[in-house]
Amino acid sequence: MSGKLLKFKDLIPVKFTAINDRDSQTSVISKINRYVCAVTNDVLGNSVPCAVLRPSGAVVTMECVEKIIKKDMMDPISGKK
Numbered sequence: 702m703s704g705k706l707l708k709f710k711d712l713i714p715v716k717f718t719a720i721n722d723r724d725s726q727t728s729v730i731s732k733i734n735r736y737v738c739a740v741t742n743d744v745l746g747n748s749v750p751c752a753v754l755r756p757s758g759a760v761v762t763m764e765c766v767e768k769i770i771k772k773d774m775m776d777p778i779s780g781k782k
Contacts, residue, residue: 716739741769750762
């Protein structure tokens with residue numbers, strides 16, 4: 702929230718990881734839990750703090766960032782810093 706103008710080149714493509722539910726025949730819209738953390742597979746919801754990893758664009762939980770990613774500041778999906 703710096704007040705600077707947002708430029709198109711500063712945007713990051715965000716990639717949500719869908720829940721892999723092969724058993725269910727219901728549509729994705731009617732499911733309550735749709736997405737999971739890309740690293741830990743924890744279910745994402747409205748009350749779960751999330752972050753986007755800049756190198757890969759993957760969505761992860763803040764708990765994952767604090768416990769796994771902050772140690773070596775490396776994206777576990779792409780392997781980039």
